[in-house]
Amino acid sequence: MHGGVHIHNQYQAPPAPPPARVPRQVPAGTASFENRTAELAELDDWLTPGGPGDPESVGSPRIALLSGLPGVGKRATVRRWVERTRDRFPGGQLYVDFARLRREGAVGGDVSEGLRHCLRSIGVAEEYLSGDLAELTAHYRSHSADRRIVVVLDEVSQPAQVRALIPNAPGSVVLATSRDRLGELMWDGARLMPMEPLSADSGRRLLARLCGEDRVRAEPEAAARLVEWCGGLPVALYVIAARLAVHRRLTLSALAGELADENRRLAGLSPGAGSPGMGGPDSYIGEEHTVSAVFTVAYRDLPQDAARLYRLLGAAPGRSFDTGGAAAVGGLSASAAAPLLGALERASLLDVGEDGRYRFHDLVRLHARDLADADERAAALARAMEYHLTGAAFADRAIMGRRLRIADHAERMRQAGPDPFGQAQGGGKQAALAWLEAERADALAVLRAAAAHGGMDRPTWQLAEALTALYLHHRHLAEWIESGELGAEAAARDGHPAAEARLRALLSRPLMDLGEFERAGQELETAVQRADEAAAAAPQDRRLTLLRGSVREFSGRYWDRSDPARAADAYDSARALSAEAGDERGVAIALYFMGCSQSATGLHEDGLTTLRDGYERLRALGDARMAARAQAAIGTAYEALRRTADAVQALTEAARALRAEGATHYEAQAFETLADIAERTGDAEALRRHLHRAVEIHEAGGSPRAPELRARLEAAEESAG
The missing domain is CATH 3.40.50.300 (P-loop containing nucleotide triphosphate hydrolases)
Incomplete structure (x- = not known):
């Protein structure tokens, strides 16, 4: 045997495993990133x-x-x-x-x-x-x-x-x-x-990073408006920066002017807006880069019934609503609307505040509105008007009781069901005032939209009349003027002289408070003419007799400042007309104003007698608010007669009653008079105390007199050492 024995091992080591794959898939962030x-x-x-x-x-x-x-x-x-x-x-x-x-x-x-x-x-x-x-x-x-x-x-x-x-x-x-x-x-x-939207400062810094600090610094006011129109949404600021980059001749002021019109705002928040051939279907910018498209992605994921409510709420005037208001706009029950509102909130298309009211971001609201068709917009406005008018009618009744009204809401209130502000529900006047206060901005938005829409003149003036229940207690003067003007114009178009007279007379009040006496006089002159026209056409109508007396009472207040004799004639005419109509409250109020006028012209004893008569009548009628005002006027008359102890007692009791009634405007007047008495008698502690409360009221209400009273208080405190 030749050769050796050879053993061949066939085993081979396994190949090394491939290197682990390390994915890096998260897209890169934006170059400009601000305040997170x-x-x-x-x-x-x-x-x-x-x-x-x-x-x-x-x-x-x-x-x-x-x-x-x-x-x-x-x-x-x-x-x-x-x-x-x-x-x-x-x-x-x-x-x-x-x-x-x-x-x-x-x-x-x-x-x-x-x-x-x-x-x-x-x-x-x-x-x-x-x-x-x-x-x-x-x-x-x-x-x-x-x-x-x-x-x-x-x-x-x-x-x-x-x-x-x-x-x-x-x-x-x-x-x-x-x-x-x-x-x-x-x-x-x-x-x-x-995550919340960016603050105004952060939005401004982001805009500066995107389009250049020099450009923003050159037009600071326009930059601030652009940031405001974007509502703190980075996506909107990026779109603005893209437009400014593409159109180098476009100024921040011109763009801000374009976006100021909310009907054009969403269209303007597209990189290619304002440029032919850009932003369309064949554009390199593309539809997906508009702000509207960002919201559309969220909208498409909504259930059908939630999407419908989204469109209707966007189409309705106003910026906030509670569940009842949303249900009314959607034509739904509150129980049916609640889960749909929850779906919109979960989708971050709605936000709910601590007050329980829902709000759209402004750009989301415009997106929702743009999706609504013409029929949905008309339905949303009509339902919003009915909701606010019905609520204001109940609130007006709870606040003002049996006061003069031109609109008759009895059938509307009967169909609506139980009074939501009734005493049986533990609500009443304060609950009604709170509801009107919460809804006032949206109610005014409804008035504006209805006046512009056409064909809604009657509910427009009826809502304006009902809202005066709020304005007589919470003196939002600019809003009161706008509401009164819209209502009076709608009543004129509606061919309703009595309603026009009532609203123009009421309108004189905020105008005089703001010192616009010429306009107030014009409104009152027209009011007297329209009231007399209405009464002549229906001489048996007791309400129109009351209306004639009411507009003359308002005229007396106007003439108080320049012609006391004419004011006295106006008050006496108002008293006689109220007596003719059997209106005890109208008589009492005319006496109150007549007494104020007498005292103001130096007839203090006569004024005191007239004021006491009016005060007792108002107390007997249960009109606590007007009785407190009469008591304050009695205190002022006592002070004019130097009956100091009587004056302090009457004014202190009146201030307490006015505060309980929520009539803080008149409460402040009482405290100013008390401060005058304290200053005259050398009571430094009482002077500071009374001025402090008066300042508190005026500053809370944004009164133009607040700085003057604040300076007086600071001087009193400095004198006290």
């Missing part, structure tokens, strides 16, 4: 293993959900945080855009497709991705157990999209953005972080 330091700090605290937000040193996976209005900067904040913490996640970054998956109609659901995307990203072959949701979830957990990763999930709409993608490795993080608040994720240990 508080949110970034909160993310640091919550998501840092062993940090303030994690008492356990093991650093179990953490979840944070940033929610808020479309375009408020949720994604930019998340991306900035990921950029700052890149080194903390050696396993990489995973990114899923659920909005894109929904648009593409992901087969098997967007949760399953999101899992498949993440598994592919970390190296799992396609043949292993055919399982159902449970199998894919288990597969993902196994593959993520040894990887410390950050997972960013954009436009999440349901908790399952987050839960399925929580990695297993300690120290991993899930950052999700959503329009919905998804409170259910708290059960999974998530930190919920609602």
